[in-house]
Amino acid sequence: MKIEPLVTQSLAKQISEQLREAIMSGELKADDRLPTEEELASRYQVSRPTIREALKRLAAQNLIRSRRGPAGGTFVNRPTLEEASQSLTSSATLLASMDQFSLSEIADARHEMEAICCRLAAQQPDPVQLAEMAKELAIQQQESLSDEEFCASDVRFHRALVDMSRNAMLQFLMYGVIEAMQPVANMVVYRFRDRQDVIEAHKALYQAIEQQDSLAAGVALDRLMVYLKARFEAAQQWKAEQGQSSAGQN
Amino acid sequence: MKIEPLVTQSLAKQISEQLREAIMSGELKADDRLPTEEELASRYQVSRPTIREALKRLAAQNLIRSRRGPAGGTFVNRPTLEEASQSLTSSATLLASMDQFSLSEIADARHEMEAICCRLAAQQPDPVQLAEMAKELAIQQQESLSDEEFCASDVRFHRALVDMSRNAMLQFLMYGVIEAMQPVANMVVYRFRDRQDVIEAHKALYQAIEQQDSLAAGVALDRLMVYLKARFEAAQQWKAEQGQSSAGQN
DNA sequence: ATTCCTCTATTTGTCAAACAAATAGATATT
DNA sequence: AATATCTATTTGTTTGACAAATAGAGGAAT
Incomplete structure (x- = not known):
């Protein structure tokens, strides 16, 4: 039985x-x-x-x-890529907040995946997204831009890059991954010099893709990602120390 | 105001x-x-x-x-990678069912991402996961295996590969992506000859990673993925035709 | 003294009936 | 003809009650 x-x-x-x-x-x-x-x-x-x-x-x-x-x-409801990506982001953020994985792992994953997008984008760059990237590049060079606006433009720049991969599944995943890094990205204080570095990397990335040079695009992305990762880690450490000291004060 | x-x-x-x-x-x-x-x-x-x-x-x-x-x-609740991946899968499946993206896009994304995992795995293969892969390889060679069991073992084989990337974020994403392809994978009828082809590719993949030969691993993965994609498209087309004819009969 | 049972208090699960609020469409009014 | 009002429908919210599960306390039997 x-x-x-x-x-x-x-x-x-x-x-x-x-x-x-x-x-x-x-x-x-x-x-x-x-x-x-x-x-x-x-x-x-x-x-x-x-x-x-x-x-x-x-x-x-x-x-x-x-x-x-x-x-x-x-x-x-008709689900949108946008909403689905947001739910992916919230899953990732939750997992990260519960120490299931670290921010450096997110950063590494993004680096690897954006490299894919870079390669695909360079294979057949789309004029529409190229124009989008150029527009954001121009925005980023405005000195009056607040840190939040700079970050937001940065996100749009990278999303345009991702869109050029012509693969909606990759878009869905990458939107989520990029978004998942925003909380940390927003913590980073971009001094004038930092912004210049980021913009230079963006420019190199843009030009490489425009010229369908995947190799150069990969190099430019590597440079940017290594730089960002260092900044993120510094910001995170700083935050941890703040938490430590403020906890000690209580 | x-x-x-x-x-x-x-x-x-x-x-x-x-x-x-x-x-x-x-x-x-x-x-x-x-x-x-x-x-x-x-x-x-x-x-x-x-x-x-x-x-x-x-x-x-x-x-x-x-x-x-x-x-x-x-x-x-303490969220687990497993559950989060499942929710990612269901998002992807939903989007796919609503024609937000095609199964070939999922397959391409998986191909690209698994290539990353392959490279990372080959850099420093882990004995535990290598043993896991060997075990699944042995299982797949049992001729008495049902199609479902073969597919399940295939999934475990690839998950072991993904685990070797040593990046939990990639694991989270890849579990979801692999899972998202299962409905189609299960539709594919693996004849004896097909299984042999898949097993050969798995063997090549395993050996390449064991020997830390990322190049060979990439080649083996490419072969496997191209093959699988062809099978998936055939299965999908067959299903579409079935739907067509049965719709006509009603 | 230990084990087992039962009883009880607590907390979520489900139900019933009602009213509130929004709103599309019909109707009346100017 | 245009506008305002009414009405019916449907989700949103409340109240009050009972059902079901279950951890822990207390008592009974060995």
């Missing part, structure tokens, strides 16, 4: 799993409207709060959205 | 965001116990169902777990 483990999971969890399957399998397509909460409740033979908990689980994963009113209801 | 958009978000969403912040910032550490639902309700001045909805959102993201009874309650 085989004893089955019964279903001891909460009803809400089971229902949300079922709906999730339906969405993933394509049974429920983007922008499809789900039955009303009341109808779902009667169909699953549970109460409305239980249905609501199930729907909230899905909403937390950005799989559905809800609107009130007639013609309102619950609809299947 | 500036009109602020007020807070039109649902209470549950706001609360879950606040708790999420607390977890991410480290204010709430792993295995910490949250206040009871009732206490949270009174603290936030909302009803218990609202609190529950907020908690369910977090539960859906694997950030918390709940147990009934005294000494029960809601606890902060």
Whole structure:
């Protein structure tokens, strides 16, 4: 006689799993409207709060959205690369904050992966993204730029580079990885001299890709990444020391 | 006069965001116990169902777990690489199912990224993972193996390779990417001859890494990946045709 | 004294019924 | 014809209650 483990999971969890399957399998397509909460409740033979908990689980994963009113209801979301990347970022940030991996590992992974993008980009650079990079390069040279704005432009510059890889999966991953480094990047104080160094590296990167010179692009990226990694580590150490001393003061 | 958009978000969403912040910032550490639902309700001045909805959102993201009874309650989860990779997989699968990117893009991304892992692994191969790879290699040569078991062993083989990169961030990403390809991989029917080809490539890969020959490892991986990609595309096309004809029959 | 059982208090899981708030569409008014 | 109002529908939130699991305390039997 085989004893089955019964279903001891909460009803809400089971229902949300079922709906999730339906969405993933394509049974429920983007922008499809789900039955009303009341109808779902009667169909699953549970109460409305239980249905609501199930729907909230899905909403937390950005799989559905809800609107009130007639013609309102619950609809299947079309996931965007952007949102998916953000959830990847938050996973990575969480893992990092729980010491599952270090920031230097993130930096190394980014370095390696961006090198791929560099190579792919240099193979057939796209004028649109090239123009984007040039634009950000110009922005970065404005001396009045705040540190936040400089970082934001830096992110856009690298995203344009990633876009040129013409591979959406790589984009999805890289957006997430780049984003995951922002908290540290924003901690770095860019003095005038530092910005100049970064901009020079960006320029070299831009020109190499424009000229379809993957080798030079790789070299320029290496230079930039090694430089950034050193800055990150310094910033992180500084932060650790601050934490130490302030902890000591308490 | 500036009109602020007020807070039109649902209470549950706001609360879950606040708790999420607390977890991410480290204010709430792993295995910490949250206040009871009732206490949270009174603290936030909302009803218990609202609190529950907020908690369910977090539960859906694997950030918390709940147990009934005294000494029960809601606890902060320690996220694992494994779980995070699974959520990455499901994001990727979802995006793919919604045509945000194609399976060939996933395959290409995996190819490029696994090449990185190969290079890193060959730099300083780890005996433990090498033994793991050898073990899986032996398993794959059993002729009685079912297709599913062959695929599962294939996954473990590649994961061992990825582990040798000694970079947890790359592991996290690669586990997800490899997993994202499984639905297609499982569709492929491996005839005897095909398995032999795959095993040969695995052998070459294993030996190259063992001998710290990154170049040879790269070549072996290229061979394997090109081969697999061709098989995947064939399987995918076959599936599309099946869908077409069965759709016509209905 | 030790082991086992039962009982109890605590906490999450589920339900029911109701009202609030938003909103699209119909209807009435100017 | 344009605008304002009403109404029906649907999600958002509250209250109150009971069910189910479970850790720990206390008692009974060996």
